[in-house]
Amino acid sequence: MAASTIKRIGILTGGGDCPGLNAVIRAVTKTAIIEHGWEVFGIEDGFLGLIENRIHPLKKTDVSNILTRGGTILGTSNKANPAKFAVGKDAVGMPIFKDVRDKAMANYKAHELDAIVVIGGDGTMSCAATLLGHGAKFVGVPKTIDNDLMHSHITFGFTTAVETATEALDRVHTTAASHHRIIVVELMGRNAGWLTLSAGVAGGADVILIPEIPYDIAVVEEYCRDRMAHRKACTIIAASEGAKSLHGRQYIAKTIVDSPDPIRFGGIAEALRNQLEATLGIESREVVLGHVQRGGTPCAYDRVLATRFGFEATKLLEAGQFNRMVVVQHGEMTSVPVEEVADKQRLVPRDHRLVVAAKAIGTCFGE
Ligand code: F6P
Numbered sequence: 001m002a003a004s005t006i007k008r009i010g011i012l013t014g015g016g017d018c019p020g021l022n023a024v025i026r027a028v029t030k031t032a033i034i035e036h037g038w039e040v041f042g043i044e045d046g047f048l049g050l051i052e053n054r055i056h057p058l059k060k061t062d063v064s065n066i067l068t069r070g071g072t073i074l075g076t077s078n079k080a081n082p083a084k085f086a087v088g089k090d091a092v093g094m095p096i097f098k099d100v101r102d103k104a105m106a107n108y109k110a111h112e113l114d115a116i117v118v119i120g121g122d123g124t125m126s127c128a129a130t131l132l133g134h135g136a137k138f139v140g141v142p143k144t145i146d147n148d149l150m151h152s153h154i155t156f157g158f159t160t161a162v163e164t165a166t167e168a169l170d171r172v173h174t175t176a177a178s179h180h181r182i183i184v185v186e187l188m189g190r191n192a193g194w195l196t197l198s199a200g201v202a203g204g205a206d207v208i209l210i211p212e213i214p215y216d217i218a219v220v221e222e223y224c225r226d227r228m229a230h231r232k233a234c235t236i237i238a239a240s241e242g243a244k245s246l247h248g249r250q251y252i253a254k255t256i257v258d259s260p261d262p263i264r265f266g267g268i269a270e271a272l273r274n275q276l277e278a279t280l281g282i283e284s285r286e287v288v289l290g291h292v293q294r295g296g297t298p299c300a301y302d303r304v305l306a307t308r309f310g311f312e313a314t315k316l317l318e319a320g321q322f323n324r325m326v327v328v329q330h331g332e333m334t335s336v337p338v339e340e341v342a343d344k345q346r347l348v349p350r351d352h353r354l355v356v357a358a359k360a361i362g363t364c365f366g367e
Pocket of ligand 1: 016078144145146188189190241264265294
């Protein structure tokens with residue numbers, strides 16, 4: 001593929017934040033300036049900043065000392081799809097959407113950007129994909145604690161979230177054991193169970209409930225009853241926020257109508273705790289880990305991965321390989337077209353080897 005003639009690039013972070021975003025911003029900015037002599041522009045709050053023309057130069061000094069910082073120095077938004085942008089509400093409070101791609105592209109051109117590095121998940125990649133026919137050029141970098149981006153075996157932010165959730169499970173374990181309780185811990189992940197599966201195994205959860213394996217509450221009850229009857233000190237249940245019952249029931253906390261992905265899960269831990277307490281008569285508690293899983297310093301693994309992703313993104317730009325997302329497959333860096341990632345999800349296969357291994361050591365998946 002022909003080498004590009006890049007001079008100025010933009011960079012944005014979209015969707016929910018996660019640890020390691022700043023490490024990618026730093027790697028892209030430093031490589032662009034030091035290796036290539038390109039100018040770099042930070043676009044504030046994801047695609048919202050492109051629509052609203054909030055774009056500022058990024059110098060090397062702007063990205064010094066951000067490697068270890070959680071969140072994103074650029075800000076982010078999960079409500080700014082240029083093809084379907086909420087511009088107000090109608091009489092019944094429903095959002096009125098407008099196509100503002102021309103506005104976004106006018107700002108892209110006004111800053112003479114040759115391409116944008118888009119750091120985000122599937123929703124952010126689909127926003128990028130809507131601008132492809134309008135002359136924009138992109139390179140994607142996969143972020144999310146959910147680890148559910150198609151074609152990448154790992155995303156940055158995931159390992160830090162696993163560490164955080166594992167530590168929480170460890171702490172819950174000791175108090176649950178002292179009181180001989182059942183504690184249900186609710187983890188994030190939307191419809192993907194990677195975070196709950198990994199943290200559940202690492203934290204020694206007795207029951208792991210993930211969306212990909214519908215659970216039968218009667219099986220979970222029987223498992224807990226049996227454990228407690230055999231004088232086990234406690235039972236820890238790691239439940240994914242999007243875990244489904246056999247009847248397909250999921251617990252939805254709220255709907256954000258102007259968000260491209262409007263459903264926000266929540267409530268499974270409380271519901272399961274109530275049910276188990278009522279049927280088993282064992283005093284139980286629930287813990288919702290929530291946004292704690294998204295915050296804080298990236299672990300060493302994510303700092304390295306984020307730096308590698310940032311560097312690889314600039315290699316794609318240099319090579320003129322636009323509209324592709326950097327991915328890791330079998331430990332190696334490669335890339336795939338952005339359209340192959342947009343609006344898709346990589347879920348846990350029911351026969352994933354970690355599921356099989358967890359079952360082999362007696363972990364209950366509620367089936
Ligand atoms: O996709 C990342 C994620 O943290 C999910 O695990 C979670 O369901 C969702 O975002 C929460 O979104 P918000 O920050 O809008 O509450």
